[in-house]
Amino acid sequence: MRDIIKMIIVLTIIGAVSGLALSLVYEGTKAPIEYQTIKFVKEPAVKKVLTGYDNDPIADRKKVVIGEDERGKPIELIIFPAKKAGATFAVALEGKGKGFGGGLIGVMVGVSKKGTLLDIGITSHSETPGIGSKVGETSFTEKFKGIKTDQEIKVDGISGATYSSKGVMSAVTQALGYVNTFSKEIF
Amino acid sequence: MSITDEFTKGLWEVIPPFRLVLGLCPVLAVTTTGINGMGMGLATTFVLVFSNLFVSLLRRFIPSQVRIASFIVIIASFVVIVELVMQAYFYPLFKILGIFIPLIVVNCIILGRAEAFASKNGPIASLADGLGIGLGFTISLFVLGCIRELLGSGTLLEIPVMWSSFEPFTFMLKPPGAFVALGILLATMNLITQVQARKGGGR
Numbered sequence: 257m258r259d260i261i262k263m264i265i266v267l268t269i270i271g272a273v274s275g276l277a278l279s280l281v282y283e284g285t286k287a288p289i290e291y292q293t294i295k296f297v298k299e300p301a302v303k304k305v306l307t308g309y310d311n312d313p314i315a316d317r318k319k320v321v322i323g324e325d326e327r328g329k330p331i332e333l334i335i336f337p338a339k340k341a342g343a344t345f346a347v348a349l350e351g352k353g354k355g356f357g358g359g360l361i362g363v364m365v366g367v368s369k370k371g372t373l374l375d376i377g378i379t380s381h382s383e384t385p386g387i388g389s390k391v392g393e394t395s396f397t398e399k400f401k402g403i404k405t406d407q408e409i410k411v412d413g414i415s416g417a418t419y420s421s422k423g424v425m426s427a428v429t430q431a432l433g434y435v436n437t438f439s440k441e442i443f
Numbered sequence: 444m445s446i447t448d449e450f451t452k453g454l455w456e457v458i459p460p461f462r463l464v465l466g467l468c469p470v471l472a473v474t475t476t477g478i479n480g481m482g483m484g485l486a487t488t489f490v491l492v493f494s495n496l497f498v499s500l501l502r503r504f505i506p507s508q509v510r511i512a513s514f515i516v517i518i519a520s521f522v523v524i525v526e527l528v529m530q531a532y533f534y535p536l537f538k539i540l541g542i543f544i545p546l547i548v549v550n551c552i553i554l555g556r557a558e559a560f561a562s563k564n565g566p567i568a569s570l571a572d573g574l575g576i577g578l579g580f581t582i583s584l585f586v587l588g589c590i591r592e593l594l595g596s597g598t599l600l601e602i603p604v605m606w607s608s609f610e611p612f613t614f615m616l617k618p619p620g621a622f623v624a625l626g627i628l629l630a631t632m633n634l635i636t637q638v639q640a641r642k643g644g645g646r
Contacts, residue, residue, distance in 0.1 A: 263509045270501075270513050274520040281524050288531035296534050 294334070298364065301377035302336045302348045305366030309338035313348065320441045322434060333434055335442050338366075344443055345369050351431030355381060355423035356388050363427035367435050369443055371405040376428060381420075388420035396421070405432045446571045453575025459552050460583045460625070461632050466552040469543045470584060471621040477600050480588025482536045484581025486529065486544060488574070490521045491553050495573035498561040505562075514557045515548070522547045552580065583628075590624050591615045 294314060302313050313336035321330040336348040346368040355361040359382035366374035378392040390396065391414065399411040409429045413421030435442060457463055460470045469487070474480040497517050505513045526544050529537040537544065547553065556576055561569040592598055595615035597605035605611075614620045 259506065259508070263506050266505055267509055267512060267516075270505075270516050274516055278520055278523050281527050285527040285531040289527065292531060292534040296538070 297379050298334075298336070298350070301350075301364035301379045304377040305348050305364055305375040306336070306338040306346055307374075309340060309346075311337070311339040313338055320434075320438055322438060333438075337443075346374060347435075347442055349431050349434060349442070350379060351427040351429070351434070353423040353425065353427030353430060355383050356417070356419035357382070359383070361391070361420070361423040361427055363424055363431065365400075365428055365431040367405060367432065371435075373400055373403040373405070373428070373432070376400045376424070378424070381423075383417070383420045383423075388417045390414050390417055391420045391424045396424075400428060405435055446568060449568050449571040450575040453572065453577070453579040454582070455579075457576070458579040458583055458632075459576055460580065460587075461629055463552070463555075465555060466550045466580070467625075469546065469550065470587065471618060471625065473540055473543050474584050474588040474591055474621060474624075475595065475616050476592040476598075477585055477589040479536070479539055480584035480586075481581060482533070483540055483543060484577070484584040486525045486540070487547055487550060487553070488577025488581055489525055490518060490547050491556060491577040491580075492570060492573040493521045494518045494553055494557055495561040495569040496566055498557045499564060499566045499569035502562045510562060511554075511558070514554060514562075518553055518557065519548045552576065587621070587624055587628060590628070591620060594624075595620060 294317070299314055306313060316339065317334050317336050319332040320335055322333045323331045325331055333349060337344040338346040338348070346366060348364055348366045350362055350364050352360045352362050361381040361383065362379040364377045364379050366376070368374055376397050378397070381389065381391070383389050383391065396411075396414055400409075403409060409425045409432065411421075411425065413425075453459070459465055460467060466487075469483055473483045494514070494517050498514055501513070501517075522545060525547070526537075529540075529544065556572060560572050564572070589599060592600075593604070594612050597603060597609050597611045612620070615624065
């Protein structure tokens with residue numbers, strides 16, 4: 257009996273100390289990780305979808321609260337504004353859609369202040385290499401150029417990659433939905 | 444054995460992938476370039492050194508029935524620390540090594556050293572053991588990575604070194620190429636050991 261109690265106590269202490277140490281490391285690395293993720297994952301896509309700006313959209317990024325999760329914590333959306341002479345003329349933001357097999361496809365969407373879709377760029381996906389991954393190719397992404405934010409998002413999908421194409425469309429729809437709902441906060 | 448012996452044994456006598464033939468999964472998977480091999484090796488070394496130290500410090504405190512569970516908690520904590528730090532400061536390397544960073548938890552070298560060495564020896568000897576084995580592992584991965592990079596993409600540390608008409612053996616970058624390179628390295632090491640033994644009086 258005493259052995260069992262000792263085992264429980266030792267394991268509990270080790271677990272608790274590890275947990276505490278990890279939470280400290282997590283807090284300490286949170287900001288650099290966010291920065292690195294933005295720099296390596298989002299920056300190439302942001303640069304692709306926005307053109308003609310004279311500011312640094314990554315440094316000028318801002319967060320817009322778009323709702324609450326089930327614990328009551330605010331869900332934040334990161335907006336990358338493109339400015340010319342200090343005035344925002346377009347923004348880039350990310351939407352997510354379900355791809356083939358249920359994995360999420362992240363799509364960076366550039367929208368001008370007038371409500372026109374400038375370009376899209378895939379930030380993250382787990383689609384089949386060589387088939388679903390074709391949604392990242394320019395021949396597909398350029399089909400989204402010029403769509404108005406109040407239009408329904410519908411472009412010709414890639415044959416053989418219907419689900420992946422639909423995933424991109426729903427990601428774009430989600431991003432444009434944010435633009436329509438929160439246009440005041442975003443621009 | 445002295446502290447120096449504990450340290451140096453990991454560099455040749457029991458150098459992990461070649462002599463112990465342990466932890467082969469990351470060895471074969473990530474050594475497509477020298478840098479990748481070294482990154483993986485250093486991450487493993489960090490975990491090995493600290494898990495050895497803590498297991499050794501706590502060895503009288505942990506009841507033997509729950510020792511494996513305790514070791515795994517200690518190892519897993521350091522793996523998560525490595526993962527977070529790499530993600531924060533070495534993001535491109537973190538992306539390449541991907542799933543193999545969390546998998547350090549189940550690398551049998553680390554649990555093996557905790558069980559076979561650190562739980563029976565003092566903290567300083569355990570530190571030396573962890574550092575030696577870790578560096579041995581890093582060197583092995585680095586050498587293997589360099590060989591595969593040289594033959595598979597014609598570069599060394601991402602600098603092109605082969606002549607211009609050199610056609611890279613893409614095969615070397617694929618998993619079978621890893622086995623072949625590992626086999627050749629193992630054979631070379633055995634040959635050296637044999638020659639050494641013959642010189643030393645033919646044991």
